[in-house]
Amino acid sequence: MKKWPTLAAVAAVLVTLVVLPFVLRNFALLTIARVAALGLLAASTALLTGTAGLPTLGQVAPYAVGAYTAGHLAHAGAVGLVQILVAAAAAAVFALLTGLAVVRTRGTVCLMVTLAVGELTAIAADQWKSVTGGTDGMARVPAVRAFWGGEPMLKGVPLYVYAVGTALVVLVATWLMLRTRAGALVRGCRDNEERMRASGHRVGLILLLTHVWAGAVAGVGGALLIAVQRYVSPADVGFEVSALTLLAVVIGGAASLWGAVAGAGAVVAVRDNLAPAGQAPLLLGLLFVAAVYVLPRGLAGINRRRDA
Amino acid sequence: MLELRGLSRVFGSLTAVDGVSLTVSSRHALIGPNGAGKSTLLHLAAGNVRPSAGRVLLDGRDVTRAGPGRRARLGLGRTFQTPALVDSADCGTNLRLGGRAPVSLDDVGLGGCERLPAGALPHGRRRLLEVAVALAGAPRVLLLDEPAAGLGDDDRALLLSVLRAVEVPVLLVEHDQAFVRAYADTVTVLHQGALLASGTPSTIAADADVAAVYQGAAC
Ligand SMILES: Nc1ncnc2c1ncn2[C@@H]1O[C@H](COP(=O)(O)OP(=O)(O)O)[C@@H](O)[C@H]1O
Ligand SMILES: [Mg+2]
Numbered sequence: 001m002k003k004w005p006t007l008a009a010v011a012a013v014l015v016t017l018v019v020l021p022f023v024l025r026n027f028a029l030l031t032i033a034r035v036a037a038l039g040l041l042a043a044s045t046a047l048l049t050g051t052a053g054l055p056t057l058g059q060v061a062p063y064a065v066g067a068y069t070a071g072h073l074a075h076a077g078a079v080g081l082v083q084i085l086v087a088a089a090a091a092a093v094f095a096l097l098t099g100l101a102v103v104r105t106r107g108t109v110c111l112m113v114t115l116a117v118g119e120l121t122a123i124a125a126d127q128w129k130s131v132t133g134g135t136d137g138m139a140r141v142p143a144v145r146a147f148w149g150g151e152p153m154l155k156g157v158p159l160y161v162y163a164v165g166t167a168l169v170v171l172v173a174t175w176l177m178l179r180t181r182a183g184a185l186v187r188g189c190r191d192n193e194e195r196m197r198a199s200g201h202r203v204g205l206i207l208l209l210t211h212v213w214a215g216a217v218a219g220v221g222g223a224l225l226i227a228v229q230r231y232v233s234p235a236d237v238g239f240e241v242s243a244l245t246l247l248a249v250v251i252g253g254a255a256s257l258w259g260a261v262a263g264a265g266a267v268v269a270v271r272d273n274l275a276p277a278g279q280a281p282l283l284l285g286l287l288f289v290a291a292v293y294v295l296p297r298g299l300a301g302i303n304r305r306r307d308a
Numbered sequence: 309m310l311e312l313r314g315l316s317r318v319f320g321s322l323t324a325v326d327g328v329s330l331t332v333s334s335r336h337a338l339i340g341p342n343g344a345g346k347s348t349l350l351h352l353a354a355g356n357v358r359p360s361a362g363r364v365l366l367d368g369r370d371v372t373r374a375g376p377g378r379r380a381r382l383g384l385g386r387t388f389q390t391p392a393l394v395d396s397a398d399c400g401t402n403l404r405l406g407g408r409a410p411v412s413l414d415d416v417g418l419g420g421c422e423r424l425p426a427g428a429l430p431h432g433r434r435r436l437l438e439v440a441v442a443l444a445g446a447p448r449v450l451l452l453d454e455p456a457a458g459l460g461d462d463d464r465a466l467l468l469s470v471l472r473a474v475e476v477p478v479l480l481v482e483h484d485q486a487f488v489r490a491y492a493d494t495v496t497v498l499h500q501g502a503l504l505a506s507g508t509p510s511t512i513a514a515d516a517d518v519a520a521v522y523q524g525a526a527c
Binding site for chain 1: 441
């Protein structure tokens with residue numbers, strides 16, 4: 001990647017993010033806040049699928065854990081910061097437990113195991129009424145205060161700042177971590193497990209820790225979802241969301257966190273705005289095919305292509 | 309020191325390694341025609357393949373039940389016949405992932421390749437990089453599977469000088485007789501999975517059985 005075009009692109013995105021609350025209406029800002037939640041889900045999927053080489057259909061599971069955890073905390077009167085931290089911790093513990101099975105698998109088997117984890121979680125969200133509210137979902141979630149003494153966030157501007165700001169912090173932290181030796185270890189496990197083992201690295205442990213981190217990222221996404229829509233139901237954490245997320249990752253380029261977030265934005269834009277009533281699945285399907293053929297490395301590949 | 313005791317490995321109806329006992333304590337070459345079981349023996353020693361019978365001792369410790377990662381942490385370094393590298397990472401990162409021993413890319417003639425992805429290296433250079441990666445792990449015993457295959461004369465000479473500077477026991481699989489004679493002080497010949505002969509390079513070169521095997525295999 002060339003340095004100056006990248007820096008310019010980063011600056012342009014940041015400026016745009018700062019300007020948007022001044023120019024967009026309430027509804028558009030809420031949509032972007034929702035994209036931030038879904039973007040974290042997509043980024044966690046990209047982290048596992050692209051960077052760690054563990055293709056996953058199951059990140060909706062820690063996302064659900066984060067959402068329901070934050071929902072309960074909101075009912076109990078916890079501020080947003082606490083909701084986010086506890087949701088991340090709960091999702092991390094969940095990912096630790098499921099990861100014990102997931103990191104033993106690769107390729108198609110990994111897809112199937114994670115699909116099962118995701119589906120079982122959606123079923124649990126549906127059946128475990130005392131905790132999740134069942135099919136009706138968890139409703140009447142009180143408006144979230146970001147910090148102690150803050151105002152309850154009801155409108156687009158504060159929710160936009162809260163969701164986009166939190167997502168940026170999580171994404172930058174993850175991106176920075178991937179630039180250290182830890183990132184080299186994770187990519188090493190993806191590229192050549194045999195080499196990593198022959199050099200004495202604990203491949204299973206490295207992948208498990210990555211799975212836990214990805215779970216926490218998805219969990220924060222779930223907490224943002226609760227804050228933004230003040231409601232969560234099994235439909236928010238079901239297979240359709242998994243499929244949309246994977247589509248976002250394919251569009252964005254599997255190995256890129258930022259691409260995945262951009263992909264999530266594209267998917268939501270198509271689904272909510274561009275598609276005529278009832279045509280969203282068709283349009284998203286076409287988008288998928290186009291993404292695979294036109295951008296084999298996703299949106300993140302555009303920059304690299306230009307360099308090549 | 310690496311001791312292999314009565315190692316066997318059966319794949320279906322094929323006995324790839326057949327009751328091999330071997331002690332690696334110096335510059336040890338392992339030769340034999342294609343399919344003799346050399347790579348499988350290295351896999352058994354490094355823990356990549358489980359033995360059907362036999363034991364592996366590393367510095368006197370029984371590691372037969374340990375996996376490849378644990379054996380590596382106990383000091384077993386290795387390269388693979390098809391070089392195993394982190395292709396997306398640059399050569400410098402590959403070297404650092406190998407370990408902290410003071411080995412440089414310069415040492416294996418890859419001085420300018422610090423920022424080059426390992427996946428972009430031609431095949432021979434990949435072998436040299438993998439040797440450096442294995443050395444960076446500061447191994448107590450080193451296993452090398454055909455490190456000189458496909459190298460030009462200059463790279464071969466470079467590899468030879470790198471290997472001569474290695475102070476720990478090495479088990480080296482190599483086809484080239486000249487390279488073996490120049491490097492090894494002990495040679496073991498494997499044939500159809502079994503140990504055929506073992507001795508100094510000159511006694512092996514004069515061995516009639518060995519000559520017969522190599523002629524039969526047209527190697
Ligand atoms: N994983 C495996 N499954 C079945 N057969 C194998 C396997 N690995 C090696 N073999 C067989 O074992 C024999 C020895 O192979 P190998 O150790 O690679 O020989 P060499 O390295 O001496 O050329 C060959 O006949 C090979 O086909
Ligand atoms: Mg071989």
